[in-house]
Amino acid sequence: MNNLEPASPQSSAAQKPQVALFATCLVNTFHTKVGFAAAALLDAIGYSVEVPTQQTCCGQPNYNNGDHNGAITVAKHTIETLTSYDHVIVPSSSCAGMIKNHYPRLLDAEHDWRRKAEGLANKTWELVDFVYQKKRHALPSNADFRKTITHHDSCSSIRETKVTDQVRSLIAECLPNAHFKELSESEACCGFGGTFCVKFGDIASQLATNKITDIGNTKADYCTSLDSGCNAHLNRFAESYETVRLQHLAVFLAEQLNLATFESAKD
């Protein structure tokens, strides 16, 4: 598999521990900046980032819409693509949760596959959790940042990957003079729900409006989140909260910490 060849441009890469970045379909297609920011964060804490070219999707669209067989084949493809890496990093709690919590269940009936799924589950991390748990002290800090931040906890970061406190701590350590303000209903769903927002557009809009109002009430300059799905959904209402910038936490940190991203390399 050619995707396993070390393709990193840095000569020092051989000494760095390697991680695979599983971008997720939303980041891959629309929010490509999140992928580069994730790579920048991982690079900044001393990891060599590999983006396996065989990667596609975690399979949630099929899994959550009644196509278990389709989901199983996508899961097997993803397992085969990622299984040889020591760590697999996912810039989404939703997709990380799918791999960590649902793959083993989905493949329960096939013993060998279940074992492989568990193996992958154990070494798959949500990006911010990985950065925080492994090497947060390696990140630079920016004491000049004095603006107000709020954070939208996606349902999957609350319940699937449990990455909530880590976010607050990481922001506090990297941006010690930032003012962090909690949402009043931080556990409320924003209404994205994958295909839910397509099937029940008006309910999803109502829930997004509630969330946007909550975000707006904080008077924050930035609202971060760990899931591009929520961000894409909430962005439908971008006009109604023009003073707040809604960003994936990786993009926000990469920008505020002035991390070099590989994005500009093609220029």
Place this chain on the structure above:
Amino acid sequence: MKTIDPINTTNPNGFKNQASAALEDTNLQTALQRAKSGFIEKRKKAIHLVDDFEHLKTQAQQAKQSALDNLNHHLALFEKNVVASGGAVHRAKTPAELNQIVLKICQQQNAKLVTKGKSMVSEETHLNAFLEKHGISTAETDLGEYIIQLAKEKPSHIIAPAVHKTRQQVAELFKHNHELGERDLEEIRALVDEARAMLRKAFLLADVGITGANLLVADTGSVAIVTNEGNGDLTATLPKTHIVTASIEKVVANMEDAGKILQVLGRSATGQAMSTYTSFFNGPRRTEDLDGPSAFHVVILDNGRSDILNSKYKDMMRCIKCGACLNHCPVYGAVGGHAYGDVYPGPMGSVLTPLMKGIEQATPLPNASTFCGRCEEVCPMSIPLPELLRQLRNDQATKGLAPKLQSMALGIYGWLARKPRLFQLTMGMFGRVVKLFKVSHILPQETPAPDAPDTFVQQWKKSKQGHSENE
């Protein structure tokens, strides 16, 4: 302003339109907003006051599960002990059977008026309408049930039936239905007092009292009812005949297990360590008793529950009808209970309705969830509601009940997701189209420049090649 007519026009398959109407109903939205924050805050506080709520949950779940694992034994024991204390137990397979049994008992008593405590089982069987058709008047005595009976509606919540109504709507309803002249009904207190005065007459006149049951205790033959208004007790003890309508999964082994479930029920439902009244009814009055009914009947309904217990959906039978999943569900919170079009709304209803009515009778309901997972988190019985809903979606697809376009799109997507090169090309093109036509809601605020239409994987590859060439 649109409003939903919850009586005749709603059904589970009409969820989408019913939900849209609910979102436009300003009174409903006001009522829902008020109720939601109250329920959530109260539960949170009640749970914080307990040292280890997880432990209480585990205990309660074990109590419930062990009763379900040996259900027939416990039901038989319950029946034996009810009979021993002078009562009677009747088993009803279907809603129609339950209604017939209740009617027969009422007719034997020449009943003209029946008072009723809250019973979701009687909602399942449409008992009131059935009795009325046979010339027996019914008077709901739970305040919420009383309100919706006046309004000729159905409950929109399993523990707060009239939660969809604002105080102002209730005041109007009372003024319209109670001929009491001009009066001030601004305060809740005034509404409660008026309802109480109206209900008192019914309590004293009723020939039969019908209540639900929160628990059936096998080794004592007791029926437990929790209320906050005491109406259940007056319904059970004042008339000559007390009929309990219950369902099979309400049985527990003994008082100790009942206690374990009660400890999580009140906290999960209303944020109370214990509801104001927790009453245990044991058979008819004994010769030495000063009051109580002279006849005591328990009618136990199955209505598909045995089948659910023998299926992959058996976890659903642990449900103790606390309503916590409704109170924390974003979808229920947005549209209320009537939109679901049947007796049980919210996450628990979205599982129960298709299982009890037929999966094809309620296809939107299992889909009406964002899978946020909060229902499972707050469920005192740890019922994996999102997983059960996901299973139902799978059953729909397997039975060809999913929309054709959806199945086709998923088929193509699932196939593409195993063809990495084609996947990147297709997603790149898809992204390009979306960006070109500015389908703005999919795009991030930092919209990618139109000259960078590649997928992340494609861009990454190019940037790596760029690096290699520069070296």
